Amino acid sequence: MAKILINKKNLFYNFELISKKATNKEKVAVVLKDNAYGHGLVEIAKLANEFGIKKAVVRTIEDAKKIEDYFPYILVLADTTFHNYSHTFHIAINSLEDINKVPQNANVHLKIDTGMHRNGISINDIEMAFLGLLKQKANITGVFTHHRGADTLSTDFFWQNENFAKAKTKVKEVCEKLSLPLPQFHSCNSAALFRQENFTEDFARVGIATYGYLDNDGVFDFPKLKPVMSLWAQKLATRKIRKGQSIGYGGKFTANEDMIISTYDIGYGDGFLRLNENDNYTTPKGFKILGRVSMDNLSINSDEKEVCIFDDVTTLAKIHKTITYEITCSLKESMKKEILV
Template sequence: MAELRINSQAFFHNLKLLANHVGSKEKVAVVLKDNAYGHGLLEMALLCKEAGIASAFVKNEAEAIRIAPYFESVTALYGDVESKSPANVWVALHSLEQIRRIPKGRSVELKVDTGMNRNGIMEEELFVALEAIRAQGLILCGVMAHNGYGDELGSEFFSQQRRFEGVRARVEEYAREHGLPRPRFHALSSSGALRSRNIQDDLVRFGIAIYGYLCAHPLVVSEIGLRPVLSLWARRITTKSLPKGARIGYGGKSELEEEAKKVSTYDVGYGDGFYRLNEHHKLLTAQGERILPRVSMDCLSVVGEREEVCLMEDASELARLFDTIPYEVLTRFSPFLKRVVI
């Protein structure tokens, strides 16, 4: 049976590197949205608990409820939460309308748009939003932004950070004036944090970096020794001895150029989230054997006869082949693929 193997030691190694960079493990928050970037929500939550991580961020309430027992707080980045959700499930607020929908007494984090022009309230709405949160009887636990320029060269990264510093100052003043606890502040993701040397935020939301990747321009963030956590393994279905000229798979796009080759099929295809390699792609297994096009929905062919093959141990190679990023490669994997922590 095909499986995704989750390397726990690589994960702990990455966490240690990131904690050392930001100054302490207490400042590390993990982003486990979208099934933990394809790695498995529960599997990664349990590893985070073992590592002593207190805060997590997920896509929605459904994901948050599943892992709430393992963290002090889990923030749902999108959607609302119901009054019956566990108290440590927090919700990110993106608009004045959403504030009015959240049940009284819920813990919330206010998202402020500092220039990405995507989600969050506008800076000029900040006072109105703070007043609405207080009037609604919500508990403001955090104020957040998302600096969308952490991967890029140029000055926009720094201007967004300055804007968030202004937001922080205004919120802190509001909290003092109204006798409210100071909320936590955070705006940096993986690349943004790793390019920064003096991080003022209370925590950093580490996503792709905990899984072993960075997608930043090399002049922005240098390699720090992160290790990929996930690898994809497939089991052999059958093996055939095929003559020279034998054509394999849909359309016969793979044709053997040598005599008496052993060709095996394995139980992974594009239905599992692996890419549909065709005659224009060339990809080898981790053991160096060629994956033959075309990849089918539920299986693929490899020159060789191993009982199992590693189809991917570094998502960067597939990302380059399909002109995308490791995020997409990882999050494509089907939730029905077995995840095994090693």
């Protein structure tokens, strides 16, 4: 069966670079949302724990429950059901309306809208939010924001940093007024972390860099990371086709000579996105994917028992006119995963 291999050495190499940039492992929160960007929630959680990462970020409470044995601190970004399952969970508050749903004694991180205009409260509503959370007897353990363009060369990054600095000042004023301890502050995603000259926040939420990619405009001096995932497929059948014969749906590939081809057990039903047959894709070993990708298989000019479909999704992202995240996140959660040590 098709499978995903997780390269432990590459993952730890990336963690080393990330930890150094963040100043230490304690300031790294590994983002594991959406099945760890397709790499396997539990698999990456175990490896992050082995490396020494103490904080994780997930999408839902259910995901947090699956990995609570591996981290003493888990931030839940986007759940709509507010339950206090564990003192290790910290729930993101994305709107003023969320405050009334917070259970007593829950740990919460208040999200501030610094310009992305997606989730979060305005800077002007910080005191109102704090008072509402205190009324709910919640523990305000964090205040954070999210960058909308840290990976692009624009003024947005600096503008949002300035806005978050204003938010921090307001939070400090409110905490002093209400005799509250300061929460932890965090704003950096992967690109934002590597754009910082001196990282001073309490921790960074590192997603795509963990997995070996840092999409950007190509103008930043980002380090070269190592992709963690490779996708492998098993041979289903081999045949010899004659010059002039076509294969697959629509007969979109026609042989210009006699050749050996095989089908392999990966397709768009597994989350390997369909290729435009007008775009050529070559596997790491130099084989070609021929014609259309089917739901459960594809054709390659190979007769090897097992073929590596990709070990770096950068080329596929360009072919699909998308980002590396989408290629890895599209792979089905049920796909078998193995750790390569």
